């Protein structure tokens with residue numbers, strides 16, 4: 001396989017109460033569009049986008065999960081294999097803010113500790129805010145997570161959220177002992193040598209796809225022997 005065919009794939013799940021803007025965020029990021037209509041997500045949905053981070057091609061697979069509890073049994077199966085998580089709440093929905101810790105736990109119960117970020121969406125509606133900025137910052141501090149305020153509508157800070165999660169993951173990856181012949185697990189993801197990607201298809205949709213194993217291809221530049229991340233296990 002040629003070096004330019006290599007890529008890193010990262011699975012990110014976006015969770016949070018209903019109507020906080022999860023689907024809108026993923027659509028904005030992957031398709032560059034925003035719609036005012038609210039269409040409740042049933043179960044899970046999936047979009048992807050390729051970006052470049054620190055000269056590495058990264059394929060971000062963004063999993064949109066339903067916010068309603070009735071779908072919990074379905075959605076939690078899709079958390080598996082995630083290396084990143086967006087915990088989203090809405091500026092105008094107090095309950096969604098108070099549910100953040102519960103969402104964190106739901107994801108961690110399935111995948112263990114992974115990189116997470118708290119996102120306060122709909123910041124364009126700040127005049128109607130029901131969550132004080134100090135409260136949100138205090139929660140992020142308590143949970144020791146990076147905190148972003150976004151407006152999917154105004155396209156504010158959305159790219160930054162996903163870039164941050166990608167960079168965090170690459171940081172971990174750079175500490176992995178690399179050996180072209182072996183497989184390594186990172187968090188729940190797997191590095192393997194048979195990644196097949198369609199680089200032309202930058203935004204594909206795959207409803208109900210149980211893509212639980214994430215294929216990662218290390219970049220040659222990282223060298224042969226680097227430090228092992230504490231999250232990595234040799235298979």
Ligand SMILES: Nc1nc2c(ncn2[C@@H]2O[C@H](COP(=O)(O)OP(=O)(O)OP(=O)(O)O)[C@@H](O)[C@H]2O)c(=O)[nH]1
Nearest residue numbers: 018019020021022023024036041067122151152153
């Ligand atoms: N004003 C404003 N509205 C937004 C923003 N983001 C999303 N919305 C609107 O909020 C509503 C809900 O957005 P969705 O993206 O469907 O919410 P969701 O979190 O995916 O909802 P579930 O599928 O029920 O879990 C829609 O009407 C969006 O247009 C934002 O940044 N500002």
